[in-house]
């Protein structure tokens with residue numbers, strides 16, 4: 001709510017010269033800023049683009065010991081081998097040295 005700076009009574013919304021104004025019975029008038037603010041908040045439509053600065057392996061990390069460097073975390077993924085009835089093969093890639101190996105268990 002806005003109050004008249006001259007007489008402290010409540011300003012009433014109105015229209016003057018096709019513009020929205022807040023006016024007072026004493027003759028004071030001001031632009032209807034409450035409406036103007038709403039239009040300023042309208043989204044510019046620019047989507048936020050997250051900048052990827054670090055190259056990340058999309059595969060999930062799991063606990064596995066690297067046979068090369070001994071690091072205990074590696075990315076893993078599953079690959080379906082030739083026949084559909086064969087079990088999937090699990091592959092690992094060391095988080096640290098990027099060494100890749102296959103899970104033979």
Ligand SMILES: [Zn+2]
Nearest residue numbers: 004007024026
């Ligand atoms: Zn007034």
Ligand SMILES: [Zn+2]
Nearest residue numbers: 066069094097
């Ligand atoms: Zn390693």
